[in-house]
Amino acid sequence: MTEAGVAARRVAIKAMVRIEQDEAYANLVLGPMLERSQLSDRDRGFVTELVYGTTRMQRACDFLIERYLLSKVDHQVRAALRLGAYQLRFLETAPHAAVAATVGAVRGPGRGVVNAVLRKLAKEAELGTFPEWPNEATRLSYPTWIVKKLEQDLGVDPAGVALESMNQAASVTRRDDGYVQDLASQLVCQAVQEAAVDDDLSGAVIVDLCAAPGGKATALAAMGATVLAGDLRPKRSSLVQTNATKLGSSVYAFVGDGTQPPLRSGSADHVLIDAPCSGLGSLRRRADARWRVDSAAPIRLGQLQTDLVESGLNLLKPGGILTYSVCTLTNEEGPAVLDAVMAKHPELELLPTMSTPEQVPQPWVVSNRVAYLLPTETDGMMLWQLKKGQ
Ligand SMILES: C[S@@+](CC[C@H](N)C(=O)[O-])C[C@H]1O[C@@H](n2cnc3c(N)ncnc32)[C@H](O)[C@@H]1O
The missing domain is CATH 3.40.50.150 (Vaccinia Virus protein VP39)
Incomplete structure (x- = not known):
């Protein structure tokens, strides 16, 4: 675990708490936070990937976490757990590094529960024993109504393709005049x-x-x-x-x-x-x-x-x-x-x-x-x- 790895997760957790607790817009929160941080350009890119990826895959991450939670947790703990689950299940970060750097970024008494749950998920990652998803909306990590709506309006297969693709990071296309436009x-x-x-x-x-x-x-x-x-x-x-x-x-x-x-x-x-x-x-x-x-x-x-x-x-x-x-x-x-x-x-x-x-x-x-x-x-x-x- 490197200092920079912990610092990157700390910024990511802070941003995710703002998004969840204050209903702040992800793109508006993250930019200024990265500006204020001491992170390198490479680590800023990593934090962006972590925050956007975890936010997208939130429902799937919650499913993985909830199995091990005995009581309600606060926003910081929830964000850290989602972040850890995202790295372990979707980014395939080395389990030891993902757990150590994420736990290291948590301050206060919540650290214990983050450590305990992420260790269990890390074990599943190592053994390849993650559970089956309970349904498509959880697997793809969308509200159920969006999955149903697109399946109904586009057909099941095109909807599946659309929903899968929208879990990938967006590419940036620039016009000849430099304006960024999809x-x-x-x-x-x-x-x-x-x-x-x-x-x-x-x-x-x-x-x-x-x-x-x-x-x-x-x-x-x-x-x-x-x-x-x-x-x-x-x-x-x-x-x-x-x-x-x-x-x-x-x-x-x-x-x-x-x-x-x-x-x-x-x-x-x-x-x-x-x-x-x-x-x-x-x-x-x-x-x-x-x-x-x-x-x-x-x-x-x-x-x-x-x-x-x-x-x-x-x-x-x-x-x-x-x-x-x-x-x-x-x-x-x-x-x-x-x-x-x-x-x-x-x-x-x-x-x-x-x-x-x-x-x-x-x-x-x-x-x-x-x-x-x-x-x-x-x-x-x-x-x-x-x-x-x-
Ligand atoms: C999809 S965005 C437009 C994007 C823009 N055409 C572009 O290519 O950059 C829709 C816009 O409609 C505006 N809008 C919402 N209700 C409106 C209304 N009643 N009259 C005019 N604009 C409205 C929103 O403020 C928003 O900027």
Whole structure:
């Protein structure tokens, strides 16, 4: 056991206590803590892996731990036990090192119970006698409702693939201009471009009603469009302006409720509704998100998404196109929104490229007239496009 190994676990435990006890966001807590620490870059990377990995696999770790706990434990002990279980079961850290460094990082009377339980888990690791998982939701470490929901909406096999992949660390992709943006978001912007005449967005006016932090807005501006980029939240809207300024983009940020946009109707060549959603397609990016989303979110958000599309349609010029995208995979937030809008506006044309299996470009797949990206190589995403008549 090295000093640095103990120090790394100590920071990890502290961060996990904040995430659990104060319901703090993992990414917001961890950055400043690492900044303040004396850890090397390599150890900072290790702490990040420990905190995000343990947070993701929390339910599975709790199953392993609970078998040996006789009474309730405090947040520090719980965090240390989860951290130890994660290293032993998922990282396959050498059992002796995992136990010694984790126990060494615990302060106070809780150290005894951490030592006792982790030794038992270390024995199971050495002998290869970890128990069978009681069910899929525990094995994959998600709330039961998320597993059931995706199995129901995507089918059991695709859901399993999606859930497994979202337990891997997210990769970082950078655009040519240096902006960090997942490939799925880049593919959404590509679909917007390819829906334009001759794939040409130069001179087009695009309204992006849910724009913050501005990833898609700045990508569309780089394709030649002028983008009016709104967001409900002032703080987030200022991020759009900051990013646009940094990149020298023709993006004009404004604060506004997308269901009542402060813009003239019939003024846009293209509208993008990259709507707020339950985020079940991008769970690998936010390790703690799965424990925060509630099961009522898809229905609640489906209504808001439908309202946003309605007001977006109103902004389109005749012949204009609306692109709808969400980084989630539930029926309520994809096919059901499309059905509700089409039922109300049968005159709209659903663009065939992104809604028919024969035409959709890879890696998109089509189901229920909606284009899907499953979260394997990229984030998960659903998309469809509507054209207003001339
Ligand atoms: C998926 S994010 C947008 C990501 C962005 N398009 C990008 O590519 O960087 C959804 C955004 O919708 C915003 N939002 C939520 N409700 C809204 C509303 N009623 N009107 C406008 N924006 C809203 C949220 O603040 C959030 O920034």
